Amino acid sequence: MSDKVPILELQKVDKSFGPIDVLFDISLKVRAGEVLCLLGDNGAGKSTLIKTLAGVHKPTRGTILLDGKPVEFSGPRNAQEMGISTVHQFGGTFPLMSIGRSFFVGVEPTKGWGPFKVYDRKKANEIAVKAVQDFGITRIDDGDRLVGGLSGGERQSLAIARAVHFGARVLILDEPTAALGVKQAAHVLRIVNEAKRRGLAVIFITHQVMHAMTVGDHFAVLIRGAIAADFRRGEKTREEITDLMAGGETMADLEAQVESYMASHEGHPPPPAQ
Amino acid sequence: MSGLFGQFIRRPEFGAMLSFVAVIAFYVAFGGVSLSSLFGAASWINFAANLGIVALPVGLLMIAGELDISIGAMIPAGSMSIAILSGYYDLPIVVGILGALAFGVLVGLANGFLAVRTSVPSLIITLGTLVAVQGLVLAGSVMLTGAASVPLNAPAWAKLVFGQLIFGKFQVIILWWFALTVIFGFVLHAMRYGNWIFAMGGDEVSARNAGIPTNRLKIALFVLSSTAASFVGMCGAIQFNSAQVSGGMNYIFNTIVSIVVGGVLLTGGFGSVAGIFLGALTFAVVSQGIYFTDIDRNWSNLIIGVMLLAAVLMNNTFREIAMRYVPKKSK
Numbered sequence: 350m351s352d353k354v355p356i357l358e359l360q361k362v363d364k365s366f367g368p369i370d371v372l373f374d375i376s377l378k379v380r381a382g383e384v385l386c387l388l389g390d391n392g393a394g395k396s397t398l399i400k401t402l403a404g405v406h407k408p409t410r411g412t413i414l415l416d417g418k419p420v421e422f423s424g425p426r427n428a429q430e431m432g433i434s435t436v437h438q439f440g441g442t443f444p445l446m447s448i449g450r451s452f453f454v455g456v457e458p459t460k461g462w463g464p465f466k467v468y469d470r471k472k473a474n475e476i477a478v479k480a481v482q483d484f485g486i487t488r489i490d491d492g493d494r495l496v497g498g499l500s501g502g503e504r505q506s507l508a509i510a511r512a513v514h515f516g517a518r519v520l521i522l523d524e525p526t527a528a529l530g531v532k533q534a535a536h537v538l539r540i541v542n543e544a545k546r547r548g549l550a551v552i553f554i555t556h557q558v559m560h561a562m563t564v565g566d567h568f569a570v571l572i573r574g575a576i577a578a579d580f581r582r583g584e585k586t587r588e589e590i591t592d593l594m595a596g597g598e599t600m601a602d603l604e605a606q607v608e609s610y611m612a613s614h615e616g617h618p619p620p621p622a623q
Numbered sequence: 624m625s626g627l628f629g630q631f632i633r634r635p636e637f638g639a640m641l642s643f644v645a646v647i648a649f650y651v652a653f654g655g656v657s658l659s660s661l662f663g664a665a666s667w668i669n670f671a672a673n674l675g676i677v678a679l680p681v682g683l684l685m686i687a688g689e690l691d692i693s694i695g696a697m698i699p700a701g702s703m704s705i706a707i708l709s710g711y712y713d714l715p716i717v718v719g720i721l722g723a724l725a726f727g728v729l730v731g732l733a734n735g736f737l738a739v740r741t742s743v744p745s746l747i748i749t750l751g752t753l754v755a756v757q758g759l760v761l762a763g764s765v766m767l768t769g770a771a772s773v774p775l776n777a778p779a780w781a782k783l784v785f786g787q788l789i790f791g792k793f794q795v796i797i798l799w800w801f802a803l804t805v806i807f808g809f810v811l812h813a814m815r816y817g818n819w820i821f822a823m824g825g826d827e828v829s830a831r832n833a834g835i836p837t838n839r840l841k842i843a844l845f846v847l848s849s850t851a852a853s854f855v856g857m858c859g860a861i862q863f864n865s866a867q868v869s870g871g872m873n874y875i876f877n878t879i880v881s882i883v884v885g886g887v888l889l890t891g892g893f894g895s896v897a898g899i900f901l902g903a904l905t906f907a908v909v910s911q912g913i914y915f916t917d918i919d920r921n922w923s924n925l926i927i928g929v930m931l932l933a934a935v936l937m938n939n940t941f942r943e944i945a946m947r948y949v950p951k952k953s954k
Contacts, residue, residue, distance in 0.1 A: 425832050443825030444946070445893040446818075454822045455833035457815040467813040495633075497946040 354417045355380045356550045357402070357433065357519050362411035364401055371397045373575045375411070379519065379550040379567070384541060386561035387554045389571035390594050395554050398571065399523055402552065403435040404428030434517035436508045436525065444497030448489065451496050452477035452511050480510040484540050502533030506540050519550045526560050538563050558590045570594055633945040635886035636898030638938040642884055642930060643905040649926075650908075654916025661908075661915050665792035671907030672800040674877055675900060676855050679807045680848035682882040682899035684745075686811075687844055688824040688891030693734060693749040694852035694878065696756035698871035700726055701856025703760050703773065706866035710775035711768045720781070720857060727853030728846050730756055735842030745845075753875075761868045771868045777861040786862030796858050803851075808896035816840070824891025880927060881906040884934040886941075893942060905930070 355378035364372040371394050379385040389395045400406045402413075404422030412419045415431060422428040425435075443451045450457075453473045459466040474492025481489045486506045489499070496504060505525050512520055522541065526534040534557075541564045544551055555561050561568065568585070570578040570593045578585075578593050585593075610619045631637060650656045661667075677694050684691050701723045709719030730752060737748045764771060777786065787795045811817035822830040823837050831837045852874070860866040885902025887894030909930060913923045 426834060429832070443822055443829070443892060445825055445888070445942070446821055450818050450821065451825075454818060454830065455835045457818050459815055466815070467809075468815050468818060493633075494948065495946045498948060 353380050355414070356416060357552075358414040358417075359402075359408075360412045360414065362401065362408040362413070364397055364406060365409050371574050372401065372408075375576055377569060377576070379552055381518070381550050382545055382548045383566045384545050384551040384553055384564050386565035386568045387552060387571060388556060388558065388561055388568060388590065388594055389554075390556060393571040394574040395571060396523070397574075399435060399521055399552075399554060402428075402519075402521055403433060429517075432516055432518035433521065434512035434515070434519070435521040435523060436505065436512055437523050444495065446496055447474075447493050448481075448496060448499075448507065449474035449477045449492035452480070452492075452507070452514075456515070476514070477507075477511075480514045481507055484510045484513075484543055486510075486536075486540075500533055501529045502536035505529075505537045509540050509544060513544060513547070513549065517549065519552065520544055521552045521554070523554050524556075525553070526555060526557060534560060556594065558587050558594070562587060562590075632941060633948055634897070635893055635895040635938075635942075636901055637886070638934055638941050639885045639898045639901035639905060641937065642934050643901050643908070646905055646908050646912075646926075646930065650912055650916050650918075654913070654918045656912070656915045661912055664912075664915065665794075666914070667907040667911035668797055669792075669794045670911045671903045672794060672797040673855050673859070674874065674881060674907060675800045675903035676796065676803055677848070677852050677874055678878045678881050678885075678899050678903045679803055679896065680844065680851045681878050682885065682887050682894060682896070682902075683807065683811060683820060684844045684848055685882055685887050685889065686824045686891055686894040687820045687841065688827060689738060689745040689841060689844065690879075691734060691749045691845060691848045692746065692875045692879075693730060693752040693756060694848060695872045695875040696753045696760065697727055697730060697849045697852035698856040698859070698874055699866070699868050700730070700756050700760045701853030702860035702866035703764050703856075703868055704853070705857045706773040706775040706860050707764060707767055709777070710773050710860075710866075716777050716781045719775075720785075723853050723857040724850055727850030730853075731846030731849035732842065734849065735845035738845065739838040739841055757868075764868055772865060774865045775860050776864060781861055785858045786860075794858075794862065796855070796862075799854075799858075804896060804900050807899075811896050820844070821892060824888075824893075826892075877906060877910075880931050883938075884931060886934075886938050888938075888942070 357379050359375050359377045362372060362375045363370065375398065377385065387395060387398065397406065401408055404425045404427055407421065413422075414420070420431065422431070443454070449470060450473065458469040458472045460469045461467050478490060478492045484506055486503055489503060489507070496507065499507065509520065509522070525537050529537065538560060541551055541553060545564070553561065553564060566582050568578075568580055568590070569576050570590065607619060611617065647661070650661070651658065677698070681691055681694060704723040704726045705719035708714050708722045709716045734745070734749055734752055737743065738745045741748070761771065764773065783795070785795065789795060811820060819830065819835045819840055822833065822835060823840060827837055856871070881902035882899055883889060883902070884905055885894070885898035885900070887898060906927070909926050910923050913920045913926070
């Protein structure tokens with residue numbers, strides 16, 4: 350698998366906003382049918398990295414390669430046209446619009462002619478429902494339902510199905526499981542696997558190690574804007590990854606500290622850090 | 624809640640329909656009004672038509688997540704424009720009509736560009752243009768004509784089209800209102816532009832990323848609303864043979880109340896043209912229909928206030944129901 354040309358690759362990408370360096374020397378690759386998990390604590394630079402990948406920010410230094418050729422995105426729209434789709438935490442969909450209408454926002458199917466071209470509700474609903482069901486969400490069968498009435502997992506699935514339907518080759522999922530319960534998260538992870546099976550390159554951003562380990566082929570840990578570790582599936586345990594994300598200080602050390610404090614302070618836990 | 628009723632309860636205008644029926648029922652039960660005299664009367668339908676023509680584009684703006692209160696100044700601006708051009712300067716009426724509409728387009732463009740280029744909320748922008756246009760109209764008309772009230776004598780054809788009474792009591796503007804309601808309804812619910820407006824009000828950034836020209840759409844909507852207000856003012860001047868610089872301020876709150884009663888979400892993303900239509904109708908029944916009852920008309924504002932609050936609460940509930948609605952599986 351690793352001999353294929355990566356769909357999307359970053360080579361030594363730096364990003365700074367004025368004097369503030371946010372990303373430093375980021376090199377990443379993602380291939381078709383592969384899930385790259387980007388792990389990092391809050392503030393590690395994950396959102397900036399996503400926005401750079403999605404064409405919102407331009408890298409200060411370094412290159413982005415698409416199918417092995419250097420590219421420069423003029424904006425998020427341009428990146429989307431080249432097949433890079435970002436799905437945000439809450440699905441980026443419109444809660445008070447119907448499934449069919451929100452699925453086709455901006456590219457509505459129409460029928461009729463001239464000034465009387467009307468929105469083809471039936472066709473939109475059919476295509477949208479089919480696209481979602483193909484991803485295994487069979488509970489969605491009415492395109493007139495409002496998006497806001499779907500569960501968090503269903504909304505994510507709808508957004509992913511939409512991206513795939515409109516020709517995404519690289520799927521950037523920004524914390525898709527962060528706000529979800531256990532069952533809903535499992536739902537989304539299944540969708541991620543399905544996208545991978547269909548040969549999409551998936552970049553899965555999360556701080557939940559468990560979720561990353563369930564679907565990931567390749568992992569990169571981001572700390573203070575730099576890649577602190579880059580490894581493949583099975584090369585590290587869950588504890589090691591968590592420790593890495595916490596910035597080197599191991600969880601075990603932390604626990605030991607808390608325990609020794611409690612032992613010497615009549616069982617009281619330490620006061621919260623100021 | 625399945626089938627037809629389920630379909631209906633999901634519509635944004637469901638609450639407006641209830642408000643309309645409830646208000647009439649209230650007047651019949653407590654005001655001793657007879658339905659035949661109420662429905663045969665023109666005063667409240669005339670009122671509803673004037674209000675409704677402005678409420679349509681302002682309602683669309685609200686669905687798109689914006690607000691335009693400068694319409695309060697655009698109504699006298701429209702009537703003064705035509706009266707000064709065709710009344711004071713005696714230019715052909717067509718010049719006056721085009722002048723009034725062009726002034727609406729200009730102010731709409733100003734509102735739209737400011738809303739797109741700055742991050743100032745449209746409430747503040749249009750508050751600014753509201754006051755500015757008011758000043759411009761007053762100072763301009765005093766400077767040009769030396770008066771704050773200008774007479775206008777429109778030719779018969781202009782009166783026939785824009786300002787005449789049908790059967791001696793119904794303003795011709797009612798027909799404009801009906802026609803515009805149909806056109807706006809078609810645009811919002813049947814054309815793709817409607818989908819863009821809903822998407823823009825739901826989440827502007829996502830809508831822009833989906834390729835919707837949100838800026839152009841927003842400017843177009845602002846142009847529509849101030850031109851519609853100017854149109855209503857123009858029709859008034861043709862109808863009543865004169866124009867005053869004052870007036871129009873009531874329209875600001877009246878349109879907002881009727882739009883919200885009509886089921887449009889104040890923060891955007893939800894609403895319907897049928898709802899806006901019914902909202903204007905309901906507002907007119909409350910404020911004008913009270914003359915047909917035994918109730919002292921001074922109470923009408925209290926009723927409007929209570930109705931507004933009740934309608935907002937009711938619409939919130941219906942919106943929740945609409946969101947949660949899952950059709951019964953047909954097995």
